[in-house]
Amino acid sequence: MYLYDPIDREFLTDRSNEFRHQVARRLAGELTEDQFKPLRLMNGLYLQLHAYMLRIAIPYGSLNARQARRLAWIARTYDKGYGHFTTRQNIQFNWIKLKDAPDILDALAEVDLHAIQTSGNCIRNVTADPYAGATAEEIDDPRVWSEVLRQWSTLHPEFSFLPRKFKIAITGALTDRAAVKVHDIGLILRKGRDGQIGFEVIVGGGQGRTPYVGPTIRSYLPAEHLLSYVEAILRVYNRHGRRDNIYKARIKILVAALGAEEFARQVEEEWGKIDAARANLPASELARVRAAFAQTRFETLPAVSEAFEAARAASPALQRFVRNNVKPHKQSGYAIVEVSLKAIGQTPGDATAEQLEVVADLAERYSLDDLRVTHAQNLVLPHVKLDDLPTVHAALEAAGLATANIDLASDIIACPGLDYCALANARAIPIAQDIARKFADPDRAEKVGELKIKISGCINACGHHHVAHIGILGVDKKGEEFYQLSLGGSGAEDASIGRILGPGLSADKVAPAIDALVDAYLNIRAGDERFLDTYRRVGLEPFKEAVYAQAD
Missing domain, CATH: 3.90.480.20 (Sulfite Reductase Hemoprotein; domain 2)
Known part of the structure; x- marks a missing residue:
């Protein structure tokens, strides 16, 4: 790092x-x-x-x-x-x-952390693929470019008072674990025809009151031009972005109003006015930043660990954990381990001081002193030796952190909602807990397979409900908390905005409705088809009938 x-x-x-x-x-x-x-x-x-x-x-x-x-x-x-x-x-x-x-x-x-630009109308924390530097999928390490943007944007005098908050996400892999298409700027590392790295540039994605999947305004931008091109985007936004209406101030509204083609034209025109020698990153600075992420401590290990295979064969719990929470690593003999913060009954995304200390110890001893946070509110130990996996699993299990549910129905994203947030209309945490209990049986959860449920306590969509396979939005209905369901969203590389299922449901009917949706899916899916793919094949109606028939 x-x-x-x-x-x-x-x-x-x-x-x-x-x-x-x-x-x-x-x-x-x-x-x-x-x-x-x-x-x-x-x-x-x-x-x-x-x-x-x-x-x-x-x-x-x-x-x-x-x-x-x-x-x-x-x-x-x-x-x-x-x-x-x-x-x-x-x-x-x-x-x-x-x-x-x-x-x-x-x-x-004292430990090189801060809270600067985590609020306000500025460029917020730049996010990236939590598997960066560990997955064989990536073209280049997105953390390098995230750090370049972080240093460039911190207290940047021209962009410290934008029309509205501004969020950038970067992935170096084709599998999108950073939701880049629903950010103000999304960047996907690509290789050009000459073999050099560059970026696909996506602008104008976002959620909230008016959700959009961002359009691509440049399919390939040579990497050395990243800063000058982002500067051009922000200049166009600063010039035309609405400042008279907070609900229409995000760049997504400007891109939608102008159209992606016209917005791209204006960016290209502005980019042409920028002095590249001033704005672009010097090669020496890129080398300095890149050196901080150089990974040289991987050991040469066999692809198969006999100790790990023996431990896995002897433990059904470890088998399940490996199926759901362990992902392939680019280095032979290593694995990426996702640590779920979604135990049944837990507040999604919460970690106790004791749990933080456990994962800190595991990161230091078994993951090259490296720990990651995911946008799905979980943690990652990115560099675990296969030989060490049984020990890591046992330590996680003792700390209540070995729930084997990554990307399953109980791995729910939820904002703090009305339990904490002054903007919320409804609670999100107890709804998430109720739903998770419906899938407490791990066999049933695995039978259902990938199912991304996301809950927001208000229209600001901090819980990403718009891009959930099943999205849940808390609304106020004459002083009572109700919940609107949507289906078919995705924040991944196949990004889409979910469609509203029907009238809002009272809190006590939400978990039963999710249960009914899942039962309907299991009855109509083809083979091992994902929930999202089944929905895209059959549409809204079979699910709508299942929910509102049981709600009545």
Whole structure:
């Protein structure tokens, strides 16, 4: 991962000291809440329903053991003993006291973490494939380019006050684990005809009130032009983006209004005005950043581990874990291990301080001191030797972290909802827990197969419900919590926006409705067809009939 230098650390120290002074003025009554609000948001501090929430950036989802242990310490010292991982590969602490916020920022800075640009109308945390550097699929390591964009965009004077927040995601693999097509800018690493790497550039994706799958405005951009081209995109957005209406301020609205072709034309025109010698990344700087991600510690190992195979044969639990949570690695003798934060009854995405310390220890001992956060609110140990898999599984099992459900029905994405969020219309956490209990039988869950259920407590879609195989949106109906279902969404490489199934359901009817949807799917699927593929083949009606027949 990227290693901070003295300039990085001096900047974080200065920023933390500045915020300490601002907090002191607020606590002394010298600043009103309205005056303080933009200052705290610049440092990732939100005021939620019950307390302040601090959102900490985890750039491209990468942590080392020292950082994970510091997050555990913060959870235990300043929160209620846990943190919540988000769909932007960040972590949130929901019970922060204002007086403690400067001390937390100091503690974060000591381990090269911060909360800068996790809020506000700026370029937010750049996200990436959590398998980066571990999967054989990738053309190039997307973390390198994510770090380039992070350094370029942090406090960029031209883009610190955009019309609205701005989100960028990057993948180096054809399998999209970063939901790049529903971001303001999505970047897919490609190889050109000359064999050189470049990017497919997607602009104007997003969710919320008006969801869009972003169109491709350039099928191939040579990699050396990335910064100047992104600058051109942001200039066009800064010039034309709506500032009079918060609901129409995102770049997706501008792209839809102009049309993808006209927007692309304007970007190309603006790009032509930019001095490439000034704007593009020098080769020496790219080499410096790339060197931070060089992976040289893989051992030469046999493709088959006799110790692992023997342990797997003796343990049905390990067999199930390997089927669902272990993925192929580019290096022979290694595996990628996904750690589910979705045990039955658990709040999706939550990890206790003790669990954070367990995965920190496992990352340090068995995964080359490397830990990842996924946009699906889980964790990844990206470099585990096959020989070590039984030991890792046993440690995860003891910590309540060995649930073998990655991409299955109980691996539910959910925002904090009305339990925490001041913007929410309805609770999301108890709905997720109710649904997960319907699939507590692991045999049934595996029989159903890949099924991505995502829940948002309001139209802002922090739970990505628009791009779920089964999406659930909390709505307010005359003071009561209701839930609208949608089907057929995808945030992957086959991205699509789900279609609304029908009228909203009361909270007690949501889990039974999901049960009915799954039963209908099992009755009509062809062979091992995924839920999403069955829906795309047969359409909405069979599912609509199943849900509303039982809801009546």
